Amino acid sequence: DAKTTQPNSMESNEEEPVHLPCNHSTISGTDYIHWYRQLPSQGPEYVIHGLTSNVNNRMASLAIAEDRKSSTLILHRATLRDAAVYYCILRDASFQKLVFGTGTRLLVSP
Amino acid sequence: DTAVSQTPKYLVTQMGNDKSIKCEQNLGHDTMYWYKQDSKKFLKIMFSYNNKELIINETVPNRFSPKSPDKAHLNLHINSLELGDSAVYFCASSQAGSSGNTIYFGEGSWLTVV
Numbered sequence: 001d002a003k004t005t006q007p008n009s010m011e012s013n014e015e016e017p018v019h020l021p022c023n024h025s026t027i028s029g030t031d032y033i034h035w036y037r038q039l040p041s042q043g044p045e046y047v048i049h050g051l052t053s054n055v056n057n058r059m060a061s062l063a064i065a066e067d068r069k070s071s072t073l074i075l076h077r078a079t080l081r082d083a084a085v086y087y088c089i090l091r092d093a094s095f096q097k098l099v100f101g102t103g104t105r106l107l108v109s110p
Numbered sequence: 111d112t113a114v115s116q117t118p119k120y121l122v123t124q125m126g127n128d129k130s131i132k133c134e135q136n137l138g139h140d141t142m143y144w145y146k147q148d149s150k151k152f153l154k155i156m157f158s159y160n161n162k163e164l165i166i167n168e169t170v171p172n173r174f175s176p177k178s179p180d181k182a183h184l185n186l187h188i189n190s191l192e193l194g195d196s197a198v199y200f201c202a203s204s205q206a207g208s209s210g211n212t213i214y215f216g217e218g219s220w221l222t223v224v
Contacts, residue, residue: 032210036213038153041218042217042218043114043200043202043215043216043217043218044153044200044202044213044215045215046212046213046214049210049212051210085151087153091210097143097155097158097166098155098213099155100145100152100153100154102152
């Protein structure tokens with residue numbers, strides 16, 4: 001399973017943008033980059049995913065490096081509700097399972 | 111309506127007992143999963159079923175037996191429970207066919223073995 005590397009934790013203030021980095025230097029050409037988050041005492045929740053191009057949705061933006069060896073999840077204006085563990089995951093085409101790493105714990109201060 | 115629902119949400123039981131956790135999804139997906147999250151918060155896949163057939167079994171002890179009566183249900187039965195089985199178990203589902211498809215998770219079942 002291809003691996004991802006994320007910082008253990010990051011802090012942000014409410015209303016500020018947050019950039020969560022992820023390195024995935026062993027990514028293969030068919031791996032999708034997925035981001036999920038887990039709020040306290042809840043199941044993981046889909047945030048965004050992409051293959052090669054940058055992606056935007058109502059929750060976040062995903063910026064993918066040209067060589068695809070890294071990506072950044074962007075929360076444009078952090079809220080207290082965004083405090084969670086964010087997982088960057090590579091999902092391979094053959095098995096389709098999500099392999100979770102340790103994720104980044106995002107702390108948001110008022 | 112909850113997309114992926116699992117019951118019970120909380121379960122406290124004694125060592126040696128047999129217990130089941132039920133999971134249902136109303137999304138029309140054909141692939142379902144069980145994940146385990148241990149005390150260190152590490153999420154690890156246990157099983158995956160596609161159209162009622164087992165496709166992933168991640169070296170889980172054979173005390174754990176998943177059963178899929180139809181593609182909307184994937185139940186997890188655990189025999190002879192041990193202290194180390196205490197964890198949060200998450201059911202999930204997705205549509206097969208592309209690794210770009212989203213996986214939807216249930217809210218988890220907190221199992222405590224005493």
